[in-house]
Amino acid sequence: GLSNTKEMFAKANANGYAVPAFNFNNMEMALAIIEACAEMGSPVILQCSKGALSYMGPEVTPLLAKAAVDRARSMGSDIPVALHLDHGPDLETVKTCIEAGFSSVMIDGSHYDFAKNIEVSREVVEFAHSKNVTVEAELGVLAGIEDDVKAETHTYTNPDEVEEFVTKTGVDSLAIAIGTSHGAHKFKPGEDPKLRLDILEEIERRIPGFPIVLHGSSAVPQQYTAMIKEFGGEVKDAIGIPNSELRKAAKSAVAKINVDTDGRLAFTAAIRRVLGTTPKEFDPRKYLGAAKEEMKAYYKTKITDVFGSEGA
């Protein structure tokens, strides 16, 4: 069955790697993720946002995750698999997910003030822990999901706050803001895409060994933005987080790294390529199958280049 993240994170930080947390919206993405991780022998967190949950439905979502576990087992793999709510907005959504069978949740109170963030996160921890479900919360604000992201819009996590936050809330992991951001437009070409690893180090000093989470960690692979453009799509010129920066983070107390955009780009690029090169094709298996294989291949490289979780 599905696992919570407790043991996954303890093992990751004891052994200097991070667990991949990949978002999914449909069957092909769930299978791409599970097959990539099963073939690499990597633990995995299958995660979906509230929007993805309502797209697939609360009936289908947990079935896809449970089917993914069965697929891994049928491939001869015993990797642990978590089903995680990404950016849970409130206790009500968390309860819906836990009742549906999620093994892990995020409560994102990062937009509230410190006291209110503690209050909402604490409330979720009380409910989730009574069901053996692990909880991620967030301190600090990532730069916007929108275009034209600028460094000034990051509210970096304040290391002075982390110990009080994790103690008072009882959360199992903490998402922090050190310069990553959501979406496909993280930095303009030519900008220096460096993370504030000094803030991460300071946070580690305050809460040694505590599992840290990085959101917004896609690399925005240029081969996919180029392919999307080649076959009629439009993408702004932008770059993401270099794999080398994330590799350093994975070796630290960072135990979970979130990637969604890279998978979406790989998936979409492959669909455009198939439809663009075979215009008579209308069998969905041809373009969705190609999309699944592209996403799977990319995530396999990401596991060795960033996470270091292969064969864990």
Ligand code: G3H
């Ligand atoms: O952090 C957000 C994730 O990339 C999911 O985005 O709300 O479009 O599903 P979404």
Ligand code: 13P
């Ligand atoms: P990216 O948009 O960089 O893939 O970030 C995904 C994420 O943080 C999901 O919570």
Ligand code: NA
């Ligand atoms: Na780590």
Ligand code: ZN
């Ligand atoms: Zn996120």
